[in-house]
Amino acid sequence: MAEIQLRNVNKRWGSFIGVDNFNLTIADKEFLVLLGPSGCGKTTTMRMIAGLEDVTDGEIVIDGKVVNNLDPKDRDVAMVFQSYALYPNMNVYENIRFPLKVRGVDPATHDERVRRASAMVELDDFLHRKPAELSGGQRQRVALARAIVREPNVFLMDEPLSNLDAKLRVSTRAQIKNLSHELAVTTIYVTHDQIEAMTLADRVVVMEKGVVQQVGSPTEIYDRPANLFVASFIGNPAMNLIDGDLCDGVFETRNTRITGLNTGHGKTTLGFRAEDASLARDGEGQISAPIYTLELLGDATMISVRIGTSLVAVKADKSFRAEIGDLVSIHVTPEICHLFSTETGQRIDD
Known part of the structure; x- marks a missing residue:
């Protein structure tokens, strides 16, 4: 032993x-x-x-x-x-x-x-x-x-x-x-x-x-x-992290509005993983922004958009084709979201 x-x-x-x-x-x-x-x-x-x-x-x-x-x-x-x-x-x-x-x-x-x-x-x-x-x-x-x-x-x-x-x-x-x-x-x-x-x-x-x-x-x-720290260190790519405001279950910041969140209020950092989100039809997603970059990975296409100072990534099908600057809509459900206090960095438990 x-x-x-x-x-x-x-x-x-x-x-x-x-x-x-x-x-x-x-x-x-x-x-x-x-x-x-x-x-x-x-x-x-x-x-x-x-x-x-x-x-x-x-x-x-x-x-x-x-x-x-x-x-x-x-x-x-x-x-x-x-x-x-x-x-x-x-x-x-x-x-x-x-x-x-x-x-x-x-x-x-x-x-x-x-x-x-x-x-x-x-x-x-x-x-x-x-x-x-x-x-x-x-x-x-x-x-x-x-x-x-x-x-x-x-x-x-x-x-x-x-x-x-x-x-x-x-x-x-x-x-x-x-x-x-x-x-x-x-x-x-x-x-x-x-x-x-x-x-x-x-x-x-x-x-x-x-x-x-x-x-x-x-x-x-x-x-x-x-x-x-753990959220940003673990994962490839790392977890998407977006700073914003949470009030009455609604998280909002530039180009982003996510509803149905059950906890927290005030300055909040919302996180989700690229593989958990998906592309939505124009105007039907919770995030809408122009494409910042595309990366062909073989089994998928990684799309990134810029939200404030953060790059936000989502995995699309390997057959997806678009150009930098094209507007995309990203579907982010409450179930895939992680919430952290922007001030302390600690997880806000559900």
């Missing part, structure tokens, strides 16, 4: 707050993703769990034991970095084997464990090669195998796909997803890529400026963002 608890964890450097009062219990065998932009505190949080950064305040508990004062080597965690960190003078076999040697594991078991780990990441044909002879994706798989061979209680992965091209990211992401299912080990994964978070995680922790913004399953985070 490797349940991890972070209890009121803080990290400060002088007056700068890197992580602010982080509280979370990570269940045994859970795949948790720390998600947020650069500088939000996600990597610092992982490094504190690993023991590579000291905790300023609070406690980190692994498997029922407070580990604040334990060295990294004594925490039974294995870390995979974005930089691979392979030994260039060793071949793949020896790179994978290295953790077993330094930890004094019985040499009689090394070959079986190395080959089992290499098979999991499909490296059997490359064990004799040096890192310089491998592609980026193959080097990242060596780093994964080197973590697997240790059979740790916890995997920590710090943006392991960030150095790979788009095609390799997809295939390696699938491999990590399959490995997490096969190994059933508690995993904490750091990324700024919300697609990685949505596809890999059991739960996602969204962070900004050292503060946890929302914790939930990918579906919960996507369907009910807790605030404007």
